Amino acid sequence: MTMPTHLWEDHLYLGKWQPSNGPKTPVIEPATGDKLTEVQTATVEDVERAAKIAKDAQLSWAALPFDQKAEILRRAAALLKERAEEIGYWNTRECGSIGPKADWELQATYEQAQMAAALPMQPYGQIFPSSMPGRRNYWKRLPIGTVGVIAPWNFPILLAMRSVFPALGMGNCVILKPAPDSAVCGGALMAEVLEAAGVPEGVFHVLPGAADVGEALVQHPDVGMISFTGSTAVGEKIGETCGRMLKKCALELGGNNALVVLDDADLEAAASSAAWGAFLHQGQICMQAGRHLVHRSVADKYMNKLAERATRLVTGDPWKQQVHLGPLINETQARRVEEIVNRSVAMGANVVAGGKRDGNFFDATVLSNVTPEMPAFGEEIFGPVAPITLFDSDEEAIALVNASPYGLAAAIHSASTERAQRFAERIRVGMVHINDQTVNNEFQVPFGGMGRSGSSGRFGGPANLDEFTTTQWVSVMEHGIQYPF
Incomplete structure (x- = not known):
């Protein structure tokens, strides 16, 4: 099939398509070694731009009624199906996927979007009793703010959007860094889908680039969480940085x-x-x-x-x-x-x-x-x-x-x-x-590993409610009380 010219060949998606001073990188087909196209890549400065835009956009996105967030995610799911031929083309040629694998990945991503669309309408708090007469204790989930998602190349759509969709659904802005080997199908095409679905300007960003871009994303103080899927060696460095910054992170790493x-x-x-x-x-x-x-x-x-x-x-x-x-x-x-x-x-x-x-x-x-x-x-x-x-x-x-x-x-x-x-x-x-094999994934079941395979973070089903939020305790007294001093 003949593919049209796309904005991602010379623009970045920083909440909307914008020019960048970063280098262009060729997209190489692993089966042939041929150059398929090229993509605009990000710089460390673009991370700073994206973080500021996302911070400014997040409060209004979080305040959007739950049914409107859900409708946007459902439209994104529908658009994945409508653009299946194009997405499958890039998954095959850019990532070396056989057709059935590409089809399965798209269907699984569609299911992730549908699941995430249900998250905003879930209960987001609890009421606890108090030993203080007249006090009401509320414990509720809140958006983290901006979530950085660093995704791999092997299942570039699914393993990016299993974090992007629920993070958006819970009221966060998202900055996605796709792997350099899958910057089109795992990044640029997802920007097009979410933009067409109606995600407001500034809420979602895609920054393809080298390791310095990922490092800047992890270290940025306005990025409140990192969701990383990739090698254990890189995940350990990310975990070390997030630990030092007291930043939430979800690490889904290697396995044997x-x-x-x-x-x-x-x-x-x-x-x-x-x-x-x-x-x-x-x-x-x-x-x-x-x-x-x-x-x-x-x-x-x-x-x-x-x-x-x-x-x-x-x-x-x-x-x-x-x-x-x-x-x-x-x-x-x-x-x-x-x-x-x-x-x-x-x-x-x-x-x-x-x-x-x-x-x-x-x-x-x-x-x-x-x-x-x-x-x-x-x-x-x-x-x-x-x-x-x-x-x-x-x-x-x-x-x-x-x-x-x-x-x-x-x-x-x-x-x-x-x-x-x-x-x-x-x-x-x-x-x-x-009596089955090891490669299993169901969108409604929490997914994750132990040891050097992860940081005990979990993706999927009810785990997403906790993974992509923080919590707040609010106590309420109708009238102030007099303490001993």
């Missing part, structure tokens, strides 16, 4: 998620879950099934079933052909996945399927004989690799799960759900899926 196959598991179902959890979107998902912990007695059968599924998967350019796996996001990431596989093989792992890189493409890969000392076990791979590690007892499997400092998601396969639930109670992860 275990898919556990017990000796009584349905191996066909387990292998199906494993292939989906390991290879979906080229494994570039924080919830990827990155460690396959398998009971020794069923390991060979499981390995063969998973390898058979892996070898059937087609890798290629998702814009030009129907494939299961598209490209990794860039050459740096592709080389990193290759290096993790090669180092693990050098330490004794075996390549059962795949293991080959061609430019930014990496075949679905199954590794056997992986031990805890190998990088394929200990590192977040973020590529289409399924490392298999053996265990002999539930106790050993629990220890292997908990050996990782990450704690985002896990899956457990067993014929006994009671056994699997006992297992789940002893592992330190934020989300456990029994």
Whole structure:
């Protein structure tokens, strides 16, 4: 399809489309290395401009009646569907998403918008009793002010808007910094959608840019909260800064998620879950099934079933052909996945399927004989690799799960759900899926991890009410009272 010229090629969305002195950055297609277009990027000065505009706009936005905020968010949801072809085009070409993944992400984002539209009408306070005669105690939620959202490139629309929509719904202004690799579909197109939906001028901003822009956003005193989804290393720095500034932050970070196959598991179902959890979107998902912990007695059968599924998967350019796996996001990431596989093989792992890189493409890969000392076990791979590690007892499997400092998601396969639930109670992860795979997301259920996978922040459902607000206690006495002095 032929795409029209857009304002984002030479303007920033600072509450409205405005020129900037920042550099223009090319948008490179990961499948081909071709330049698709270019985007106007922000500077540190633009962060200052956006923060001031947002601060000035926030009180009137918060005061807008709840039904009007809800209507704007519902219009945004409808516009996502109306512009699905264009959004899917950019998700495929800019981010390497296959069509079904792009379609699923758009639908999930639509659901997030619909959920957020319901937030403004929820109860926003409670009344507490008082030991003081005649006193009434009100405890209520208030907007934070301005929320900074720093989003990743792998699910650039969903993982941005799951924070943007509820933050707006709770009366905050929002400054979004999309990842440089997804500045169009994860940023500029969302500015167009929200502007067309009727978000008032000054309430929403999009600042694509380099690390200095994100750092300035985190450090700005008028930005009251940071919602960050991305790597643990960057998240730790953001958390340190927010802690020093006593600023609220929600950190959804990396994962090295275990898919556990017990000796009584349905191996066909387990292998199906494993292939989906390991290879979906080229494994570039924080919830990827990155460690396959398998009971020794069923390991060979499981390995063969998973390898058979892996070898059937087609890798290629998702814009030009129907494939299961598209490209990794860039050459740096592709080389990193290759290096993790090669180092693990050098330490004794075996390549059962795949293991080959061609430019930014990496075949679905199954590794056997992986031990805890190998990088394929200990590192977040973020590529289409399924490392298999053996265990002999539930106790050993629990220890292997908990050996990782990450704690985002896990899956457990067993014929006994009671056994699997006992297992789940002893592992330190934020989300456990029994007889399923690790990559699960439902907009109405709070989402988040433990350990190095997050700061105990949660996205989704009722958690959004607390995540994107602060609280205030107001006590009321009809008449003043006389204290002893």
